[in-house]
Amino acid sequence: MSALAPPAPGRARLLARGSSLLRARELSLFILIVLVFGGTTLKNHNFASANSVQQLLTGAALIALLGVGETLVIITNNVDLSVGSVVGLSAYLVGMVFKHNPNFPVLLALALGIAVGAAVGAVNGLITTVSKVPSLVVTLATLYIIRGADGLIVNGHTIDPEFIPKSFQKIGYATFLGVPWLAIIVIVIVAGAGFAMRSFRSSRDLYAIGSNPEAAELAGIPAAKRVFTAFLVSGSLAGLAGALFLALHAQIDVTGGKGYELTVVAAVVVGGVAIFGGSGTVIGAALGAVLLNTIDQALVATKVSPFWNLAIAGGLLLLAIVFDRWLSLRVAKSLQSAEGAHHDV
Amino acid sequence: MVDPASAAPLLVLHEATKRFGAVHALVDASVTLYPGEAHALLGENGAGKSTLVKILAGVYQPDGGSLLVGGEPAVFHGPNASRAAGVSIIYQEPTLFPDLTVAENIFMGRQPLGRGRVIDRAQMNGAAAEVFARLGVRLDPARLARGLSVADQQIVEIAKALSLKANILVMDEPTAALTGVEVERLFEVMRTLRNQGAAVLFISHRLEEVFACCQRVTIMRDGSFVRTDPIEALTVSDIIRSMVGRDLESLYPERTSDPGDVVLEVEHLSREGVFDDINVTVRRGEIVALAGLVGAGRSEVARAIFGIDRWTSGTVKVNGKPLPNGAPMAAMAAGVALVPEDRRQQGLVMDLGIDQNIALASLGRLKKFGLIRRSEETGLARTWAERLQMKFGRIRNPVSTLSGGNQQKVVLGKWLARKPSLLIIDEPTRGIDIGTKAEVHRLLNDLVSDGTAVLMISSELPEVLGMADRVLVLHEGKLMADLSGSEATEDAVMRAASGLNAEAAA
Numbered sequence: 028m029s030a031l032a033p034p035a036p037g038r039a040r041l042l043a044r045g046s047s048l049l050r051a052r053e054l055s056l057f058i059l060i061v062l063v064f065g066g067t068t069l070k071n072h073n074f075a076s077a078n079s080v081q082q083l084l085t086g087a088a089l090i091a092l093l094g095v096g097e098t099l100v101i102i103t104n105n106v107d108l109s110v111g112s113v114v115g116l117s118a119y120l121v122g123m124v125f126k127h128n129p130n131f132p133v134l135l136a137l138a139l140g141i142a143v144g145a146a147v148g149a150v151n152g153l154i155t156t157v158s159k160v161p162s163l164v165v166t167l168a169t170l171y172i173i174r175g176a177d178g179l180i181v182n183g184h185t186i187d188p189e190f191i192p193k194s195f196q197k198i199g200y201a202t203f204l205g206v207p208w209l210a211i212i213v214i215v216i217v218a219g220a221g222f223a224m225r226s227f228r229s230s231r232d233l234y235a236i237g238s239n240p241e242a243a244e245l246a247g248i249p250a251a252k253r254v255f256t257a258f259l260v261s262g263s264l265a266g267l268a269g270a271l272f273l274a275l276h277a278q279i280d281v282t283g284g285k286g287y288e289l290t291v292v293a294a295v296v297v298g299g300v301a302i303f304g305g306s307g308t309v310i311g312a313a314l315g316a317v318l319l320n321t322i323d324q325a326l327v328a329t330k331v332s333p334f335w336n337l338a339i340a341g342g343l344l345l346l347a348i349v350f351d352r353w354l355s356l357r358v359a360k361s362l363q364s365a366e367g368a369h370h371d372v
Numbered sequence: 373m374v375d376p377a378s379a380a381p382l383l384v385l386h387e388a389t390k391r392f393g394a395v396h397a398l399v400d401a402s403v404t405l406y407p408g409e410a411h412a413l414l415g416e417n418g419a420g421k422s423t424l425v426k427i428l429a430g431v432y433q434p435d436g437g438s439l440l441v442g443g444e445p446a447v448f449h450g451p452n453a454s455r456a457a458g459v460s461i462i463y464q465e466p467t468l469f470p471d472l473t474v475a476e477n478i479f480m481g482r483q484p485l486g487r488g489r490v491i492d493r494a495q496m497n498g499a500a501a502e503v504f505a506r507l508g509v510r511l512d513p514a515r516l517a518r519g520l521s522v523a524d525q526q527i528v529e530i531a532k533a534l535s536l537k538a539n540i541l542v543m544d545e546p547t548a549a550l551t552g553v554e555v556e557r558l559f560e561v562m563r564t565l566r567n568q569g570a571a572v573l574f575i576s577h578r579l580e581e582v583f584a585c586c587q588r589v590t591i592m593r594d595g596s597f598v599r600t601d602p603i604e605a606l607t608v609s610d611i612i613r614s615m616v617g618r619d620l621e622s623l624y625p626e627r628t629s630d631p632g633d634v635v636l637e638v639e640h641l642s643r644e645g646v647f648d649d650i651n652v653t654v655r656r657g658e659i660v661a662l663a664g665l666v667g668a669g670r671s672e673v674a675r676a677i678f679g680i681d682r683w684t685s686g687t688v689k690v691n692g693k694p695l696p697n698g699a700p701m702a703a704m705a706a707g708v709a710l711v712p713e714d715r716r717q718q719g720l721v722m723d724l725g726i727d728q729n730i731a732l733a734s735l736g737r738l739k740k741f742g743l744i745r746r747s748e749e750t751g752l753a754r755t756w757a758e759r760l761q762m763k764f765g766r767i768r769n770p771v772s773t774l775s776g777g778n779q780q781k782v783v784l785g786k787w788l789a790r791k792p793s794l795l796i797i798d799e800p801t802r803g804i805d806i807g808t809k810a811e812v813h814r815l816l817n818d819l820v821s822d823g824t825a826v827l828m829i830s831s832e833l834p835e836v837l838g839m840a841d842r843v844l845v846l847h848e849g850k851l852m853a854d855l856s857g858s859e860a861t862e863d864a865v866m867r868a869a870s871g872l873n874a875e876a877a878a
Contacts, residue, residue: 225491226490226491227489227490227491228481228482228483228485228489228491231472231476231480231483231491232480232481234469234471234472235469235472235480235481237471238469238470238471238472239467239468239469239470241467242467242468242469243469244431244451245429245431245451245461245463245467246451246467246480246481247430247450247451247452247455247481248480248481301471305469305470305471306471
């Protein structure tokens with residue numbers, strides 16, 4: 028009987044607490060990042076140089092940014108595979124504008140990228156919520172369609188650095204107090220989204236929808252509206268990421284952003300977002316992106332064949348999923364033994 | 373308490389209709405709720421109670437009829453509109469978000485906000501703790517809902533409804549998963565609410581609860597209103613007649629017991645931390661009931677006997693031969709069948725056909741050269757569907773299209789098709805309407821007369837007393853009493869189940 032139950036034993040209580048569980052995930056990711064970073068530095072002292080750390084942050088920034096939108100979508104038990112294609116499209120369109128109009132304002136260029144992504148996100152969200160087709164299929168289709176359209180627009184041309192204004196390129200390489208601007212933009216967005224996902228009713232709705240869709244309907248949560256918004260945000264951030272991609276690389280061809288979608292999903296899942304929705308944080312996803320990128324760079328720094336990179340990313344992914352499964356079984360078990368205590372009173 | 377006769381009704385649903393395609397779920401449903409009353413809504417499964425509840429919840433929009441709330445015509449376009457009108461619903465199946473905290477589950481969509489429309493978690497947890505205090509339960513508002521027992525989940529649902537401060541509370545079988553003490557506490561909360569002028573619409577298959585806590589009763593049949601009467605004017609048989617539409621001789625068949633050879637012999641069976649030193653014998657032609665409170669370890673004993681869980685010490689013999697530990701296939705081969713408590717999760721493959729489900733445990737017998745022919749499955753299934761008097765559209769339709777009672781018959785048919793010598797059946801009639809209940813009971817009786825041994829687990833005391841030749845009572849994993857049919861009275865079983873008469877244990 029719950030009425031007479033003693034407080035659950037300490038560990039079960041700790042594990043059962045949602046926030047501490049998530050915090051544990053973020054902490055272990057952070058420790059892993061530090062370990063990889065420290066270990067690599069021991070072998071190659073240059074790894075800890077300011078330049079190298081800046082590279083680490085810049086390299087993870089775009090995936091972390093895409094991870095914010097992807098997290099929102101995955102939490103509702105959907106997935107957005109179109110983000111890689113959106114990055115390419117948005118980067119190319121912004122590049123075209125600069126080519127024809129070298130004095131185009133930087134902020135407006137970013138806004139244009141966001142608008143392009145938002146349009147795609149709206150289409151994804153609309154098809155998914157109205158036709159109730161699994162988003163895996165919808166966004167796989169838009170992935171191909173956009174990549175194809177991109178090819179037609181680009182038509183074999185590339186946009187080269189001479190067309191990109193220096194003021195725009197600066198976002199990619201300039202730093203503020205030693206931190207790359209690109210990383211600052213992404214950190215601000217991640218922090219803002221992290222706060223929002225904890226604190227607003229509408230964002231808690233996203234968790235509810237992914238956790239139990241039927242209960243969400245009974246609770247009067249406007250599920251379609253919320254899922255649509257998640258896709259809209261994911262698309263918009265992918266559009267922004269496209270503009271930033273252009274600023275970072277200062278050139279774009281038809282392959283820009285190709286394959287990003289899977290890297291993002293991997294980072295998000297490694298970051299502790301449940302693939303079937305309901306739990307996870309934006310900050311965890313961002314840390315997942317940083318971890319994958321740190322490993323990537325560590326392999327370069329220690330002169331290990333870069334082919335190991337993919338295998339390690341895959342291994343981490345499996346580890347993350349197995350760890351989550353193990354953890355949830357453990358939580359269930361310790362909760363059950365606490366339940367047992369209920370009945371024994 | 374408010375006198376129902378003098379007050380204006382809080383809610384009137386008049387001649388509501390609702391169709392789903394060709395199916396008329398509601399033909400003419402009416403119910404009137406007065407302030408200060410607990411109003412029972414009764415009817416068999418499929419009578420339209422759940423549809424009516426969902427109309428009041430704003431989940432379904434009626435096709436016809438009228439709805440008045442506080443005398444004003446009302447239209448509920450969605451759950452939020454219903455909630456805003458002061459209606460609060462406790463659903464039959466708990467509908468929680470496992471990944472969110474208990475407090476968030478209670479306040480989903482209406483979390484207390486602080487500055488800048490930011491959720492104030494401290495206030496939210498405090499408010500949840502307050503509701504729990506009112507209910508007299510201790511649950512941590514900040515823990516995740518995942519892993520809560522069904523009873524605790526139901527308590528969260530009740531807390532959710534209470535926190536809404538609704539003046540119309542609809543409860544769709546809230547007590548199905550609760551134990552005696554919790555049910556008592558729920559009734560107390562109902563009384564408090566009624567005294568504050570709220571109306572409670574109470575749905576339950578347990579008539580004794582209806583008599584214990586309700587003032588008026590509305591009965592439905594086949595989507596239509598049958599009658600509304602004060603509870604004093606009705607007897608149990610009046611109610612059953614109105615629900616079923618015909619006279620039902622009795623819920624429990626006349627039983628003559630003539631036990632034969634021992635089929636199941638369980639000696640000193642223990643599973644560490646779950647149950648301890650259990651001795652059970654079941655003979656041919658005998659029904660032995662395992663009684664006890666939820667969590668006493670009854671289902672766990674059954675699972676260990678069947679080999680799903682391993683035991684730590686003791687022996688299990690079937691027809692004289694010992695069963696290996698933790699081997700369900702060996703138990704099946706020895707002639708043991710287990711009909712689990714949770715049909716949907718453990719007993720049925722919901723998307724497969726009725727025929728495929730019935731044939732599932734007999735595939736070894738049906739296969740030829742390693743292949744199964746669908747027509748053989750269908751043939752076997754037809755035999756049992758007829759014997760069990762199942763109601764279905766086509767035998768190849770998915771099981772998910774059947775009502776709860778017919779689903780239970782499919783699970784039964786699946787195991788009976790193997791002609792078991794020992795049938796272990798866990799909660800044979802949970803969530804089944806009264807007409808089907810009587811049928812299941814008659815069926816068990818037929819099986820026993822044909823020489824099958826039955827070990828039955830049931831939380832419904834009348835069922836235990838009405839059906840069993842012997843009653844074994846568990847309390848906290850220990851066998852408290854072994855009562856013969858004549859010794860097994862309501863009082864004796866309840867005392868043993870509460871662990872009171874250790875000295876009287878056999």
